[in-house]
Amino acid sequence: MSYIELKNISKSFGEKEVIKNFDLSIDRGEFISLLGPSGCGKTTLLRMVAGFIDPTEGEIIIDGKTVFSSEKNIYVKTGKRNLGMVFQSYAVWPHMTVYENVAYPLKIKKLPNEEQRERTMAILRQVGLENREKDYPWSLSGGQQQRVALARGLVMEPSVLLLDEPLSNLDVQLRQKMKEEIMDIQKRTGVTVIYVTHDQSEALQMSDRIVVLSNGNTEQIGTPEEIYHQPRTIFTANFVGRMNFIRKDGRTIGIRPEYISVIRPGDTEAKPGSHSIKGNLGRYIFEGSRNEYFFDTEKGEISVETPNALPLSVGEDALLSWDRQVDFEEEMHEVDA
Amino acid sequence: MVLLAALLLAVLIGYPVFIIIIRSFTLDGALSLENYKEAFFDSSNYKALMHSLIVSASSTVLATIIGCGAAYFTVRTDMAFKKLVHSLFLFNFFIPPFIMAMAWRQILGPVGTVNKLYQALTGSTDTIINIYGQGGIILVFTLSSSAMVYMVMRSNFEKIQSSLEEAAVITGASPFQIFKDIVMPVLKPSIFSAMILVFVANMSNYGVPSVLGFHVSYYTLTTRIRQVLEDFSMANNMEVAASLSTVLVIITVLTLTAKDRMLKGKEFTLITGKSEKAAPNELGRWRIPMGIVWSLYGMAISFCPILSILATSLTKAYGLPFSIENFSLKNYATVLNMPLFQRAMQNSLFLAFTAAFISVAIGFLVAYLCVMARSKASGILEFVISMPAAIPGTVMAIAIILAWLRPIPVLGFSIYNTIWIILIAYVANYTTQAFRTISGSMYQINRSLEEAAVISGAELPKIMTSIVIPLIKESIGTSWFLIFIPCLRELTLSIFLWSSGNETLATAIFTLQDAGNYTASCALSVLIIAMIAAVNIFVGKVFHIKGTVG
Numbered sequence: 001m002s003y004i005e006l007k008n009i010s011k012s013f014g015e016k017e018v019i020k021n022f023d024l025s026i027d028r029g030e031f032i033s034l035l036g037p038s039g040c041g042k043t044t045l046l047r048m049v050a051g052f053i054d055p056t057e058g059e060i061i062i063d064g065k066t067v068f069s070s071e072k073n074i075y076v077k078t079g080k081r082n083l084g085m086v087f088q089s090y091a092v093w094p095h096m097t098v099y100e101n102v103a104y105p106l107k108i109k110k111l112p113n114e115e116q117r118e119r120t121m122a123i124l125r126q127v128g129l130e131n132r133e134k135d136y137p138w139s140l141s142g143g144q145q146q147r148v149a150l151a152r153g154l155v156m157e158p159s160v161l162l163l164d165e166p167l168s169n170l171d172v173q174l175r176q177k178m179k180e181e182i183m184d185i186q187k188r189t190g191v192t193v194i195y196v197t198h199d200q201s202e203a204l205q206m207s208d209r210i211v212v213l214s215n216g217n218t219e220q221i222g223t224p225e226e227i228y229h230q231p232r233t234i235f236t237a238n239f240v241g242r243m244n245f246i247r248k249d250g251r252t253i254g255i256r257p258e259y260i261s262v263i264r265p266g267d268t269e270a271k272p273g274s275h276s277i278k279g280n281l282g283r284y285i286f287e288g289s290r291n292e293y294f295f296d297t298e299k300g301e302i303s304v305e306t307p308n309a310l311p312l313s314v315g316e317d318a319l320l321s322w323d324r325q326v327d328f329e330e331e332m333h334e335v336d337a
Numbered sequence: 338m339v340l341l342a343a344l345l346l347a348v349l350i351g352y353p354v355f356i357i358i359i360r361s362f363t364l365d366g367a368l369s370l371e372n373y374k375e376a377f378f379d380s381s382n383y384k385a386l387m388h389s390l391i392v393s394a395s396s397t398v399l400a401t402i403i404g405c406g407a408a409y410f411t412v413r414t415d416m417a418f419k420k421l422v423h424s425l426f427l428f429n430f431f432i433p434p435f436i437m438a439m440a441w442r443q444i445l446g447p448v449g450t451v452n453k454l455y456q457a458l459t460g461s462t463d464t465i466i467n468i469y470g471q472g473g474i475i476l477v478f479t480l481s482s483s484a485m486v487y488m489v490m491r492s493n494f495e496k497i498q499s500s501l502e503e504a505a506v507i508t509g510a511s512p513f514q515i516f517k518d519i520v521m522p523v524l525k526p527s528i529f530s531a532m533i534l535v536f537v538a539n540m541s542n543y544g545v546p547s548v549l550g551f552h553v554s555y556y557t558l559t560t561r562i563r564q565v566l567e568d569f570s571m572a573n574n575m576e577v578a579a580s581l582s583t584v585l586v587i588i589t590v591l592t593l594t595a596k597d598r599m600l601k602g603k604e605f606t607l608i609t610g611k612s613e614k615a616a617p618n619e620l621g622r623w624r625i626p627m628g629i630v631w632s633l634y635g636m637a638i639s640f641c642p643i644l645s646i647l648a649t650s651l652t653k654a655y656g657l658p659f660s661i662e663n664f665s666l667k668n669y670a671t672v673l674n675m676p677l678f679q680r681a682m683q684n685s686l687f688l689a690f691t692a693a694f695i696s697v698a699i700g701f702l703v704a705y706l707c708v709m710a711r712s713k714a715s716g717i718l719e720f721v722i723s724m725p726a727a728i729p730g731t732v733m734a735i736a737i738i739l740a741w742l743r744p745i746p747v748l749g750f751s752i753y754n755t756i757w758i759i760l761i762a763y764v765a766n767y768t769t770q771a772f773r774t775i776s777g778s779m780y781q782i783n784r785s786l787e788e789a790a791v792i793s794g795a796e797l798p799k800i801m802t803s804i805v806i807p808l809i810k811e812s813i814g815t816s817w818f819l820i821f822i823p824c825l826r827e828l829t830l831s832i833f834l835w836s837s838g839n840e841t842l843a844t845a846i847f848t849l850q851d852a853g854n855y856t857a858s859c860a861l862s863v864l865i866i867a868m869i870a871a872v873n874i875f876v877g878k879v880f881h882i883k884g885t886v887g
């Protein structure tokens with residue numbers, strides 16, 4: 001049986017249904033991301049696991065223990081679910097030192113003083129704050145404060161660590177560094193993680209599996225590779241990475257820009273792939289590590305991404321060809337393109 | 338310009354303060370500690386000091402508990418009638434504390450509503466409650482100050498992020514532990530400064546102890562100073578009043594300094610991200626009972642006093658029960674036709690208008706010199722103009738009397754017993770507020786100008802007229818009203834400085850009360866409250882600021 005189970009969870013605020021029949025099983029030690037646009041219900045889901053919000057319907061099991069069930073009328077209080085949580089706003093207590101912040105959960109659990117000290121110092125070492133233990137939060141940078149929050153979330157060795165957009169208040173460079181640190185700490189501690197984000201690159205880089213949400217519905221659950229290369233819905237394909245869409249017989253075909261190779265007219269050596277379309281180079285963007293070309297075709301504009309510059313100038317014709325593509329059952333809507 | 342500012346501040350504030358200190362140390366033209374000996378060892382003075390400390394401290398504690406409670410329940414819970422409670426607390430700001438004291442005297446005095454009701458019900462002639470003295474003063478201070486604490490703490494409860502509490506909920510901490518370990522410590526600095534604010538305000542208050550204390554010879558420092566000042570049987574009454582005043586100033590200065598010391602570095606800058614909106618704590622079956630309790634309290638601080646004076650003002654004669662056949666508007670007609678009222682109205686309007694203008698002008702000048710022109714003298718200018726913030730009105734009044742009692746050199750006449758001494762006192766007392774508001778907004782502009790690196794000595798006047806003044810127009814207007822409104826109902830300075838023909842609205846109420854004309858004094862009180870409320874609402878509409886008052 002899986003470690004954490006969310007069974008048929010629904011949540012309404014008044015008339016508005018925010019989460020609809022949500023199902024998810026999580027294995028022990030897994031890193032799960034909830035990914036979706038603003039307002040899709042990620043935070044609501046996370047807070048239901050935490051027990052801050054009750055689902056209107058459904059069942060939540062953590063580590064073999066049912067912590068919520070609408071049917072059996074079970075509700076285990078937040079404090080008894082053995083969770084760690086990291087908030088977007090850090091929520092580091094301003095009147096306590098780094099040490100006091102991190103040791104607080106142990107104090108509440110009334111652990112002996114030496115053990116409190118040992119465990120707090122151990123986790124502070126893990127997040128690289130062992131020599132800041134006596135400092136107050138206001139003397140720390142945003143990244144350091146978030147590390148205090150992380151340490152505080154981990155110190156109880158929780159069944160699951162919940163993170164709600166923990167990096168969105170940090171600047172870009174720090175974000176990359178913290179991403180790696182969080183992954184590293186997760187590997188070392190083996191803690192199960194539910195990570196909320198609207199940033200696809202965070203989800204792709206960090207997760208074992210990603211749950212893509214839109215408007216309270218699950219669009220897809222899968223590994224980062226599956227989500228990226230085999231998106232099941234146009235929504236997912238669009239939200240994670242970029243994709244060209246071509247309409248065909250009431251269905252839609254999706255091709256990632258980097259799937260496509262460009263064959264110049266007269267280039268006889270190159271072998272076209274299983275699919276191809278003629279195009280005329282309309283414009284081109286240079287982005288350093290990659291180049292993006294936009295071709296006008298009979299199916300509309302198609303973008304192609306290559307690591308190396310193409311020997312092609314604007315206005316020239318070429319053949320776009322590819323092997324790999326994704327078939328969608330749905331019809332593409334204008335807004336999706 | 339520096340010279341002009343320095344001269345103005347020296348004459349208005351520096352000299353009176355200097356002279357009151359000197360006088361407190363002088364006896365028969367020689368330096369002496371005799372006055373202080375008398376101030377401390379005369380048992381009446383000593384007792385007054387103790388009374389001041391007792392009533393201020395106990396009302397501070399009570400008001401803090403009540404104000405914090407009210408703020409907590411209206412902001413952080415799902416209590417019923419929140420809006421009503423909030424409005425009732427806000428309304429309290431329109432009622433000056435001395436009118437509050439008079440209103441409650443009508444309810445809880447020896448011949449007040451409660452005693453009459455009791456006597457009517459039981460046929461007894463005993464009184465069961467008497468507001469005069471310590472208990473009553475503490476009561477009225479608490480009622481008034483709790484609204485002040487409420488306003489301050491409300492915004493602090495709103496600022497505290499729910500995630501701070503949720504981070505503790507996750508650990509399994511109980512609601513009590515969260516309150517004790519997280520909420521209280523985070524709010525402690527702001528609660529502490531609210532307490533200091535209340536303590537100093539009550540220590541300096543003259544109106545309430547004079548309404549509820551004189552009658553039973555219960556004196557606080559402020560009322561005792563008045564009594565000493567008027568005790569011409571004492572040879573050195575002026576000097577003793579000066580030393581008592583100095584003692585009072587020392588207490589307020591010490592309190593304010595202690596506050597700054599203790600809060601240094603403790604004002605947590607809460608790091609805010611997209612802050613989660615706090616879910617109100619659910620009270621369950623206490624939702625409505627709590628709402629009722631707080632609404633009743635809200636009534637006690639606003640409706641009851643208003644109703645009480647309104648009823649009296651609409652009754653034919655004082656003491657008659659309020660009923661249809663005793664209903665009458667004649668008190669208002671009487672008041673409006675009273676020469677005393679007409680003079681007081683004229684004087685108060687003139688004083689408030691003029692004092693606000695002059696205070697703003699001086700505040701603006703000094704702010705300009707300190708912030709924009711960076712005058713070398715800015716340190717001393719700022720110090721002198723900030724002094725009145727720590728000087729209770731009573732003390733300011735004594736200082737002004739001592740400074741202006743004798744004829745002005747060269748001109749050869751004294752302004753004592755004229756309206757001008759009141760005007761000078763108002764300006765001396767309130768210009769510090771104008772300075773604070775205006776320099777605050779100038780400081781902000783100055784920083785952004787500095788970033789643009791345009792400022793140079795020659796360009797300053799142009800920048801002032803083309804950029805700075807247009808930008809701070811609003812704060813100038815605000816500070817004008819922040820002085821105009823409290824001056825309209827000013828009591829403490831006026832009661833020491835008024836003379837026949839130079840009455841103000843507040844002293845007129847006192848005169849009517851002393852003459853036993855309660856119905857008229859109540860009608861006048863109602864008029865003042867209505868006027869304050871109207872100006873406040875007008876200012877709130879125009880300047881989008883709330884709770885101006887004063």
Ligand SMILES: Nc1ncnc2c1ncn2[C@@H]1O[C@H](COP(=O)(O)OP(=O)(O)OP(=O)(O)O)[C@@H](O)[C@H]1O
Pocket residue numbers: 013018036037038039040041042043044045198
């Ligand atoms: N207490 C509430 N009452 C009513 N509606 C709510 C409440 N909390 C959330 N919602 C609504 O539920 C929807 C999902 O909100 P949620 O906060 O879970 O979104 P999110 O995916 O976390 O978005 P974001 O990326 O902006 O944080 C939103 O439409 C929101 O307006």
Ligand SMILES: [Mg+2]
Pocket residue numbers: 042043044164
């Ligand atoms: Mg969210």
